[in-house]
Amino acid sequence: MSVIIGTAGHIDHGKTTLIKYLTGIDADRLPEEKEKGMTIDIGFSFLEKEGKKIGIVDIPGHEKFIKNMLTGVSGIEYIIFVIACDDGIMPQTVEHFNILKFLEIKNGIIVLTKKDLVTEEKIKELKKSIREIFKNSFMDNLPILETSIDDIKSFEKLKEKIFFDVEKIKNKNLDKNFLMYIDRSFSPKGFGTVVTGSIGEGKINKDEFLYIYPQKTKIKIKNIEQHGERLEYIEKNNRCALNISGIDYKDIRRGDFLYSENNLKSTEIINVYLSLIEGNKIKPNQKIRIYVGTSEIIGKIRVLEELSKNNFLCEIILEKENYFFQNQLGIMRNYSPLVTLGGIKILKVFGKKVRKKTIEYGEYIEELKNTLLGLENKNKEINIDKILNFLLDYHKKNYLEKGIDTKELKKFFSNKIENIQEIIDELTLLEKIKVIQGKISLIDFKIKLTKDDKKIKEEIFSIYKNARFLPYKYEIIEESLIKKGYQLNNIKSIHKYMVEENMLEYLGENRFILSGYFKESMKLLKEYFESEENKEKGITLGEFRQLINTNRDIAILLINKLEKINFLVNRKNIRYIKGE
Known part of the structure; x- marks a missing residue:
């Protein structure tokens, strides 16, 4: 399945344990991770159900390893946002939320772990806090599920929900050039160079050629592997390992990327749209770190124009030339101390220095705004x-x-x-x-009934017509039509259509009546109340039942409906036409 799932949340909130229970795989791969009991670098596993596999990236939650978190989040389309019931919302919970917001990751689920450690009341309070703190954001409408290591079914339920959600995510355009940022490079014995990463754009086949940047070296795809299986091709929104030739693994770094063409040019100045986290500020020529794909890039930032509170057009002058793509999203952090400042969108890959208070400067700002x-x-x-x-x-x-x-x-x-x-x-x-x-x-949609639809509609209409003011319960009508060979789903659909088209009026207790008969009941009541004597004394339930020739149960349903639409008014169990 072409979707990459990622985890997010504060340290020690149970992300890695959750993944282990969902997949059976321990995503912590480094010895120091085992020793310290926390995720330091990104870990990889996959979720499997009925032969379908989805790649999962386990992201570190500790503030010291946000750099690695930013590497892991590259390419993710669905997030498992983990919050522990005992701790609740913590600093990295909020920082991870801001990062995901700036990277425009909008699909996912909130998972409350360790529910066995707190009361139901505490869980209710936490859910309320989540909705309040993340109001009007992508997390506002994410479903919330609870898990506990004492309740294995809670993980099964979560797994079902994830697969249900992921199947609704449509894969996007595959016509763009292949792009994959590299997060690992190594050389298993007998295989040569292997690189791993998340595919951001396009599609690649085995034996095709790509270019690795910034080296601009031509490489060949010898093998494609995903979740332990060899593939002939792979496309965007998938994690994979590529066995490549043409370059030694030691010459590849995290942050390098594979691309279809060799015509990309590096730049030393980029123009960006910057959104700051509330409360953060930037100084002129402040030294910063930006994170794009799996790269960490150092530069200095200068505000060109403030568009609104916390939103700016900026120029970033890089320490070293690098490669970017227009509309690319990234995260900006302070150089030191390491604090997440906000998110960037690249407007112009090849920026230029312009002096303020000049005509050229004004024109340049307008160009960036238009971009x-x-x-x-x-x-x-x-x-x-x-x-x-x-x-x-x-x-x-x-x-x-x-x-x-x-x-x-x-x-x-x-x-x-x-x-x-x-x-x-x-x-x-x-x-x-x-x-x-x-x-x-x-705008041009119209309901069109098939021949079979029309037959069912006629059958339903005929049943209600013959019943007059003694309509059957809906399930009896269903049974009758099923015996005649009609499909249940078709019967339900046509009956619903007849209600929506105002052919049938719902009375209650699963009983409907032809709209024509409903109107006839009102007509009979109007004729009844033409008499001055009747206007004075009103009509009892029994008299109404006799007037339309029905039984007591239907009379009650019908008279209640007429009251509900304000046609009749009830005064001490005597009914009158409203306004008369």
Whole structure:
């Protein structure tokens, strides 16, 4: 499955133990990790179910190893955010959250570990705190599950949920050039050079050639391995090990990357959009570290223009030339002490020095603003396509429904698209979609019944028509139609369609009535109350039952429904038409 999962959370909150229970693999591979009982470097394993495997990166939680955490988070699309029930939200919990937010990782699950160490009340308080602290962020709508080493079923439940979520993540465009940042390089006996990493873009086949940067050396892919299996090809959003020729493993460092072309040029100045964490500040020419892919790069930063509180256009002058891609996301930390300052988005790979208070400077700022706007508009177009394609798929699967409930659509995209309501409003204005009675659909979508659908509809209509004011419970109608050879799912779908199209009126207790008969009951009541005497005395339940020729149970349901829609009013068990 083309998705990489990662862990996040404070030290000693049980990330590695959780992965061990989920996978059966101990992701701590270094001797000092075993000795100290904490994850120092990134660890790798995989989750397996029914032959399907998903790569997992176990990320260190200790503040001393945030650098390694930033390496591990590269390429992740789904996060297992771990919070221990006994400790609750801690400093690295918040720091990891900020890093994930800046890297725009939006899919995942919050896992509360060590639930056996606290009371149910403490767990409720922790859940409340999580929702309050991370309000209006990608974590706001993530599901929360609890685990305990005393409850093995809790891990099975978590595993099921992860696979369910991951299967909904669609793989993206594979047409881009292959890109993989390297996190490890080694040489197993008899194999030559092996590099591992997470594939960020594209696809690669065995025996193809790539270029390794910054060396710009041409290399050949001898073998591709994933989760212990040899593959002929591999694509983005996967972790893998590549057995390569053309370079010695000792000449490769963490942060180097593999790319399809040899035409990339290095740069010493980049322009970025910087978002600072609340409370952080930067000084002119402050020495900083930026983390892009698996690289740590040192430079000095200068603010070109403040766009809003905590958001800036900046210039970063690098200590050494390096390679970047436009729109690439990264994390910025102070050089010393090591504190996470904020997130960056690369606007211009080949920046240039410009003096303030000059015409050129003003023009350059406008160019950067337009670049930022262009990237935002590009992302917006992608999000619009996501929504339109989602609706197209929804209509195919639910062709008898007017559309998807607005709340359901928002919930589905809550962690994937920011400002979802703005995009819905814009698509409505552009007449790409329509919103009717809280249901969203494509503008040209219309319900079309098949021949079989029409037959079922006629059968249902006939049953209700013959029943008049003595309708059967819905399950009896179902049984009747199943005996005639109709499929249960089709019966349910057509019946739901008839309710949504106002052909049927729901009374309660799983009973429906033809809308025509419902209106007829109101007409009969109006005729009844034309008499001055009846207007004065009202109508009892028994009299109403006789008026429409039904039994007591149906009369109660129907009269309650008429009260609910404010047609009738109840005064001491005597009913009157409201307003008369």
